[in-house]
Amino acid sequence: QDTSPWSRCQAKHRPQSYIAEPFGRRAQAVETNKTLHEMKTRFLLFGETNQGCQIRINHPDTLQECGFNSSLPLVMIIHGWSVDGILENWIWQMVAALKSQPTQPVNVGLVDWITLAHDHYTIAVRNTRLVGKEVAALLRWLEESVQFSRSHVHLIGYSLGAHVSGFAGSSIGGTHKIGRITGLDAAGPLFEGSSPSNRLSPDDANFVDAIHTFTREHMGLSVGIKQPIGHYDFYPNGGSFQPGCHFLELYRHIAQHGFNAITQTIKCSHERSVHLFIDSLLHAGTQSMAYLCGDMNSFSQGLCLSCKKGRCNTLGYHVRQEPRSKSKRLFLVTRAQSPFKVYHYQFKIQFINQTETPIQTTFTMSLLGTKEKMQKIPITLGKGIASNKTYSFLITLDVDIGELIMIKFKWENSAVWANVWNTVQTIIPWSTGPRHSGLVLKTIRVKAGETQQRSPNRINLGRLNCSLLFCTELFSHDSLAHWSSAASEL
Secondary structure, rough: OOOOOHHHHHHHHOOOOOOOOOOOOOOOOOOOOOOOOOOEEEEEEEOOOEEEEEOOOOOOOHHHOOOOOOOOOOEHHHHHHHOOOOOOOHHHHHHHHHOOOOOOOEEEEEEEEEHHHHHOOHHHHHHHHHHHHHHHHHHHHHHHHHHOHHHEEEEEEEEEEHHHHHHHHOOOOOOOOOEEEEEEEEEEEEEEOOOOOHHHOOOHHEEEEEEEEOOOOOOOOEEEEEOOOOOEEEEEOOOOOOOOOOOHHHHHHHHHHHEEEHHHHHHHHHHHHHEEEEEEEEHHOOOEEEEEOOHHHHHHHHOOOOOHHHEEEEEOOOOOOOOOOOOOOEEOOOOOOOOOOEEEEEEEEEEEEEEEOOOOOOOEEEEEEEOOEEEEEEEEOOOOEEOOOEEEEEEEEEEOOOOOEEEEEEEOOOOOOOOOOOOEEOOOOOOOOOOEEEEEEEEEEEEEEOOOOOOOOOOOOOOOOOOOOOOOOOOHHHHHHHHHHHHHOO
16 A cells, blocks of 8 residues: 555545536525634645645744745646535646656645535635635735745636636735736636626736636536636637547446546546646647637638747747737647647648539548658548639648658549549649649648748759659758658558
8 A cells, every 4th residue: 555645645635536527507605604714725835745735824834844945936726616525636636747847846836725615606606706815815925924926926727716816816916916827727607708807817917828628608608718818818629628528428438437427528628728737747848839810710721820929829837928918819729638739730722623613522631741651631621622712721630740741642532523533642832733624733832830831832843853742952862762762651
């Protein structure tokens, strides 16, 4: 049996199994008889032994006992609403991830307001303001007792905890603000559409970032808040629902969690915000990039992969902190599991259709890069190929293929496309192309979101044997032969 301090701390503060925060219903407000003493928030600090140690306001000896280092930043985790009154497992995962940063050591703390969070939802909402004031009182005391600046504080709040963070920032007083607040799928019910003073907002800290992962509405309510609430608001996969969390997974969840299966299915997207943030700590070398865009539909068309003038940013702990006068909405695609990062590519293909009606088709595209290759990516161009039109779409890859060397197209057979373009291989750009049934593939342009590299605008076809490759002067004849050989395997 594991008797380490870390295991004892886990056993003390969390269960072996747990239930999510199921929103979507409004509990009727009831009066409580709890005294202020019973409702008081606990502040835990995790030192070198990973044992949660309680810091008490106006007891400076607890700072020394708990190993608080005033020369390091303070990161405080704030949980959300609780159904069963026990802290959830993700908290300990985030504590461990924060403490695993060797180049950026920090004090790691937890705001344990479980006695206030374990109540009817409407009462828990009311309590968020009280807890926020208690957090603000702690930070003011740290300034007074050990001259610890509030600008070195980072509050990470999940669900209702995000709004607790906001209330801490708005009630702390003085001329200076808390350094940073991160809202992880901030709670939606009773907060959506409310004024900035009644929820987390950009005014609550020097920098506020928010991750929205479960904003799908049901009966006018969504688990996570949909509106922008920070300087940068990230909407992974559009923010409404997350890959791997579909109700098709319900049967698997029933086998794992029994009657709690529906709760687990709902929890999946809501808590994904937490795991995306943890993932940014565990995979610091491969950060997920997000891009400024009007909506997910435009992003899916590959229209929003620019990083000019701050139009992109990294999601999670290592976000570039640039306070803005207006909230920026950023979008990205992620995988269904950690590591969540994908690589975004914008493709623009121009066709000339010499027929009178749009041509319906589906094709697959294989990509060869300097590091990896990806085969048979299915592409469907919506309403068909019309005359002299450029089509833009987004492709995401789970692996880094390096610099793109070759594209291979394979047109799928259909009633229209029978005996038309069995296999087509092309370069970027292609000023002229083979003509079949009145259709010409004219040009292809590619942009890599993560590197911002574009395909060449013009290629001197007579200079090298480049019938299959996106050639640059860096390639020798020997390397071209190597890539041509690799291309034959696609």
